[in-house]
Structure formats: structure tokens, C-alpha cells
Amino acid sequence: KLENEGISFWIHVDAAYGGYARSIFLDENFEFMEKESLKEQLDRLKIVSKSVNWPVEPIYQAYKAISQVDSVTVDPHKLGYVPYPAGGIAFRTKLVRNIISFFAPYIFEQKDWERNPQLLGSFIMEGSKPGASAAAVWAAHRVIPLNMLGYGKLIGESVEGAQLFYNRLAASEPFTVKTGGFEKELVVRPLAQPDLNIVIYAFNIVGNRSLEVMNRLNRAIKDKLSYHEGKPILAHEAIVSSTELEVKTNKALPNYLKAMGIDVSTLDDESSVFVLRSCIMTPYLTSDYTDEDYIERFMAALLHACNAAVAELA
Structure with a gap:
């Protein structure tokens, strides 16, 4: 209606990470x-169990609405599992090509354009580059279809794994x-139920009211669970x-910190919370593939890191 009156605006979706998850919603x-x-x-194909209650309505509607927007960013090197730097942007209208195109005289001649006005190289936003990444993405999509039987199954099972980890x-x-002859009691809480397969959480020492101390603890835990050169x-x-x-851009943080035992009266607009983040990329956290409880193995690794971190901060 507004477009008919000459009023319009551009709607862009940044689906760089989560765009591939739309495959979960597509049938064969x-x-x-x-819904x-x-x-x-999803339940019948053992992709996402009904017991997980996913997707919730806002997530379902968000993915459904992607088809109505003007442009979408998607990165195959993220949830596309392509092991090469690969990013893409899709536009609803081909007219955009005339805005971003550039015909470099050292690459194209006028006759090239006349023979083939669809020349891909002229529409790449970052200039010329190798085609290996594009070929890798093409091959991946040929082997693994972009529906619930392909990428949808792979990503959907990682979503269920993330929900199980959140529940744990x-x-x-x-x-x-117990470290260095003394004991400390710790607590861990997830920030929020994940929309997809990223779980955010933090630890705190029971009785600690200082956000600074809590941040130092989680930085130390992160260091113990990071890649170190030579290992x-x-x-x-x-x-x-x-x-x-x-804190100033995340209104839910004060309630989260209060539940963690932090004195929220000391918070201001400059306060920030250091949190740990687990991107559950594997489908193997569910019981569909193995009898081994990988979530408990991960929890054991977290406990080991907590011991080392507390000893370091003591």
C-alpha cells in the first residue's frame, strides 16, 4: 500500500550465521x-524432538518472513560448514546489480558485456577473487540439499543438542x-534459552557480589578452555x-546478574558482563548416534577449568 503511494524502505536481514537454519523449515x-x-x-525424522519444543512461534515467524525481505546476508563458512572463507548476499531484485557493478577495463572489454550481460565478475562487491570458495559452496549444496533432509537435519540436531546443553x-x-587447600562454591547459569544453537552462560563464586570478580573468573575459565599455541x-x-x-544495551542483564548474586546497584552504563559462549555445531550431542554422554564430558571439562581458574585467582 505504501509503495503504491511512493513511500518505501529497504528491509535487510543479517542471517550471516543463522541463515542456513532455514533449511530446517523446508520439506523435501x-x-x-x-508449524x-x-x-x-522433525520429531519423526529424529531431527528435533518434540520434547524440546522448538521452534517457538517468534523463531518460526522470523524464518518464514525471510522470503519477504529485500536482501539477505548468508555466510556459508558458518552454519554452511564450508571450510573456506565464503560470504554471500542475495537481493530480491536484479536492479541492484547496476548499483554495485564495476567493469574494470583490465578484465572486461565492451564485447564481453555485449555477449554476456550476466558477467559474474562485475557484480562482486569486493573486487576480483579466486573462485575456490564459490566452488566449495556449490559442491556442498549439491551433496547436501538445503532442506530438512540435508542441512536441515545437520543443523536441526545441533539445535536439539544446544537445547539439551541449556537444560543441563x-x-x-x-x-x-577444591584447590590449594581451600574450597570455593561456584554456580553456573545460562543467560537465556537459545534461539538456535548458541548457548551463553557464566560462572560466579557463591557469595561474591562483585561484577569485576565474576568477570575475572570467567576470563580465567575461558583462558583454560582456549587454544594455546604449541598444544x-x-x-x-x-x-x-x-x-x-x-548492560546499557541488554535490559535483561540486571535480572540475570541479580540471580547470579551480583550487587546490581553498582551497575552503570559502562558496565559489561564477560560471558562464555558455546556454538553447538555438532549433531552428536543427542542420543540418536551414541550412548556416550558428551554433554557430561563437556561439563567435566568445565569443572576442570573452574578448578584451575579458581586456583589462579586465589
Whole structure:
């Protein structure tokens, strides 16, 4: 209606990480499924169990709405599992090509354009580059279809694994670490139920009211669970990433910190919370593939890191 009146605006979706997860919602004919039918299929195919209750309505509607936007960013080197730097942006209208195109005279001649106005090289936003990444993405999509039987199954099972890991963290009771002749009681809490397969959480010492001390503890834990040069990658029991969340832009943080025992009266707009982040890329956290409980193995690695971190801070 507004466009007919000459009023319009551009809607862009940054789906660089989560864009591939739309495959979960597509049936074998690449049709977006109705929510209840989707949940039935995901459960029947052992992709996402009904007990997990995913996707919730806002997530379902968000992925459904992607087809209506003007442009979408998607990075195959993230949830596309392509091991080469590969990023892409899709536009609804081909008219955008005329804005971003550049015909370098040392690459193209006028006759090239006349023969083939679809020349890909002129529409690359970052200039000329090798085609290996594009070939890798093409090959991956040919082998693994972009629906629930391909990428959807792979990513969907990682979503279930993330939900299970979240549930495990949420159910955790305070635990004791013993180091250097003294004991400390710690607590761990996830920040929020994951929308996809990223779980954010943090530890604190029971009785500690200082955000600074809590941040130092989690930085130390992150250091113990990080890659260190000279140590073989497979020698690491687990590796986590991290991020910092600003209180002024995350209104839910004060309640989270209060639940962690932090004195929220000391917070200001400059306060930030250092949190741990686990991107569950593997489908093997569920019981569909193995009898081994990898979540408990990861929890054991976290406990070991907590012991080392507390000893370091003592």
C-alpha cells in the first residue's frame, strides 16, 4: 500500500550465521512447512524432538518472513560448514546489480558485456577473487540439499543438542571446587534459552557480589578452555568462545546478574558482563548416534577449568 503511494524502505536481514537454519523449515520439495506439520516431521525424522519444543512461534515467524525481505546476508563458512572463507548476499531484485557493478577495463572489454550481460565478475562487491570458495559452496549444496533432509537435519540436531546443553546448565546446582587447600562454591547459569544453537552462560563464586570478580573468573575459565599455541588442537578437551555484553544495551542483564548474586546497584552504563559462549555445531550431542554422554564430558571439562581458574585467582 505504501509503495503504491511512493513511500518505501529497504528491509535487510543479517542471517550471516543463522541463515542456513532455514533449511530446517523446508520439506523435501523446498516448501516452507506449516508449524505443526514441521514439528511432526522433525520429531519423526529424529531431527528435533518434540520434547524440546522448538521452534517457538517468534523463531518460526522470523524464518518464514525471510522470503519477504529485500536482501539477505548468508555466510556459508558458518552454519554452511564450508571450510573456506565464503560470504554471500542475495537481493530480491536484479536492479541492484547496476548499483554495485564495476567493469574494470583490465578484465572486461565492451564485447564481453555485449555477449554476456550476466558477467559474474562485475557484480562482486569486493573486487576480483579466486573462485575456490564459490566452488566449495556449490559442491556442498549439491551433496547436501538445503532442506530438512540435508542441512536441515545437520543443523536441526545441533539445535536439539544446544537445547539439551541449556537444560543441563539450567538444572545445575552449586558445586564445590577444591584447590590449594581451600574450597570455593561456584554456580553456573545460562543467560537465556537459545534461539538456535548458541548457548551463553557464566560462572560466579557463591557469595561474591562483585561484577569485576565474576568477570575475572570467567576470563580465567575461558583462558583454560582456549587454544594455546604449541598444544595440539585435539589435546584440548573442550574449546569455548566468549563475548562481552553491555548492560546499557541488554535490559535483561540486571535480572540475570541479580540471580547470579551480583550487587546490581553498582551497575552503570559502562558496565559489561564477560560471558562464555558455546556454538553447538555438532549433531552428536543427542542420543540418536551414541550412548556416550558428551554433554557430561563437556561439563567435566568445565569443572576442570573452574578448578584451575579458581586456583589462579586465589
